[in-house]
Amino acid sequence: MTVIDIPGSKSVTARALFLAAAAEGTTTLLGPLVSDDTEGFAEGLTALGYAVRREPGAWHIEGRPAGPGADTADVYCRDGATTARFLPTLAAAGHGTYLFDASAQMRRRPLAPLTNALRTLGVDLRHGEKEGHHPLDVHARGVKGGALTLDAGQSSQYLTALLMLGPLTAEGLDITVTDLVSEPYVEITLAMMRAFGADVRQEGRTYRVAPTGYRARTYGIEPDASTASYFFAAAALEPGRSVTVPGLGTGALQGDLAFVDVLRRMGAAVEITDAGTTVRSTGTLRGLTVNMRDISDTMPTLAALAPFAEGPVRIEDVANTRVKECDRLDACAENLRRLGITVHTGPDWIEIHPGTPTGPAEIATHGDHRIVMSFAVTALRTPGITFDDPGCVKKTFPDFHRVFDTFAHTP
Numbered sequence: 001m002t003v004i005d006i007p008g009s010k011s012v013t014a015r016a017l018f019l020a021a022a023a024e025g026t027t028t029l030l031g032p033l034v035s036d037d038t039e040g041f042a043e044g045l046t047a048l049g050y051a052v053r054r055e056p057g058a059w060h061i062e063g064r065p066a067g068p069g070a071d072t073a074d075v076y077c078r079d080g081a082t083t084a085r086f087l088p089t090l091a092a093a094g095h096g097t098y099l100f101d102a103s104a105q106m107r108r109r110p111l112a113p114l115t116n117a118l119r120t121l122g123v124d125l126r127h128g129e130k131e132g133h134h135p136l137d138v139h140a141r142g143v144k145g146g147a148l149t150l151d152a153g154q155s156s157q158y159l160t161a162l163l164m165l166g167p168l169t170a171e172g173l174d175i176t177v178t179d180l181v182s183e184p185y186v187e188i189t190l191a192m193m194r195a196f197g198a199d200v201r202q203e204g205r206t207y208r209v210a211p212t213g214y215r216a217r218t219y220g221i222e223p224d225a226s227t228a229s230y231f232f233a234a235a236a237l238e239p240g241r242s243v244t245v246p247g248l249g250t251g252a253l254q255g256d257l258a259f260v261d262v263l264r265r266m267g268a269a270v271e272i273t274d275a276g277t278t279v280r281s282t283g284t285l286r287g288l289t290v291n292m293r294d295i296s297d298t299m300p301t302l303a304a305l306a307p308f309a310e311g312p313v314r315i316e317d318v319a320n321t322r323v324k325e326c327d328r329l330d331a332c333a334e335n336l337r338r339l340g341i342t343v344h345t346g347p348d349w350i351e352i353h354p355g356t357p358t359g360p361a362e363i364a365t366h367g368d369h370r371i372v373m374s375f376a377v378t379a380l381r382t383p384g385i386t387f388d389d390p391g392c393v394k395k396t397f398p399d400f401h402r403v404f405d406t407f408a409h410t411p
């Protein structure tokens with residue numbers, strides 16, 4: 001059995017940084033993810049005038065309940081959608097003029113439902129080049145609050161950003177969603193807001209947030225469940241292998257841990273305890289049809305594992321994976337075909353047929369960390385796989401190649 005220590009969750013670290021910055025007092029985050037996304041978030045906070053002190057294993061943030069310390073700031077959000085969507089929302093609660101920009105891909109990714117909602121709340125917000133996209137200027141003068149209707153059918157991050165804004169408004173916020181993807185990420189948001197002292201209630205499709213502000217605390221970041229999926233998939237693939245990820249067990253916040261239920265349906269042995277999760281190969285990997293709307297960051301992991309299943313693997317309801325770091329449905333199909341695998345795709349689905357992937361082949365990463373980490377699983381059984389941009393794993397797991405290679409060579 002191999003035990004793998006997975007770095008901290010990107011989603012939990014990003015929320016914790018927002019909540020800590022908005023809280024009364026100084027927060028210490030234990031085990032934050034150190035990667036391009038979360039360093040970009042922390043640097044964005046620093047640019048906005050928050051005091052963030054980073055030491056190995058612990059980040060300390062002095063909260064500013066009244067909003068950013070800077071009157072003006074230029075914030076570069078890099079490639080991280082949590083940064084690009086959460087930070088302008090945090091800044092809106094303060095007083096000042098803040099300019100936000102992001103990577104070329106992040107500029108392409110949608111933002112309009114969030115920025116329109118902020119405008120409905122009275123925030124003076126202007127898009128610099130294209131309506132509904134980065135770059136944007138926020139002329140902040142506090143947010144009164146009120147009621148909103150939101151379409152979060154393309155990204156739950158719009159809802160998360162607005163929920164976290166709620167306690168910082170003068171009168172509170174009621175948000176009614178007409179559509180919602182990636183719902184388990186909203187559960188993370190609600191749990192973490194409450195852990196920082198917020199009063200937020202869900203009544204059907206309406207979320208009611210009271211204007212309480214947040215309280216600082218010491219907060220431990222759990223390992224990243226999406227990152228763990230590559231190791232779980234590798235364990236399910238390799239006869240005789242098993243992997244245990246400590247710290248991701250029954251109490252885990254992240255919905256992406258449900259990826260192990262998909263592996264269980266395919267034939268892997270899965271055990272989830274209070275202490276962690278273990279996946280073991282049984283030598284069987286069945287095909288299946290699975291809806292991954294709730295856990296779509298693990299769609300590429302399953303797609304890359306799929307050729308080794310005994311029957312076709314069909315993944316449904318994942319349209320929003322087309323607006324992530326790349327168009328992930330097309331990127332998975334393109335790369336599987338490069339390996340000689342038969343694949344069909346539709347607007348929101350992909351179907352992968354059993355086959356023996358054959359190299360040599362270069363994987364077109366499209367700068368997407370998840371394409372690299374997913375096809376590293378395929379590469380365990382496919383000699384000759386290389387990546388056109390292996391370094392793009394820095395977005396969430398800079399040390400991925402070393403850790404995965406060590407894992408692959410440990411019996």
Ligand SMILES: O=C(O)C1=C[C@@H](OP(=O)(O)O)[C@@H](O)[C@H](O)C1
Pocket residue numbers: 010011012014082154155156157160181182185296297320
């Ligand atoms: O809130 C979050 O931390 C995230 C929500 C999900 O995005 P969508 O809601 O856009 O699917 C997920 O894909 C992303 O990696 C992180």
Ligand SMILES: C=C(OP(=O)(O)O)C(=O)O
Pocket residue numbers: 079080081082297324325370396
């Ligand atoms: C989609 C992702 O990231 P984000 O939307 O936070 O940029 C991801 O990490 O797979």
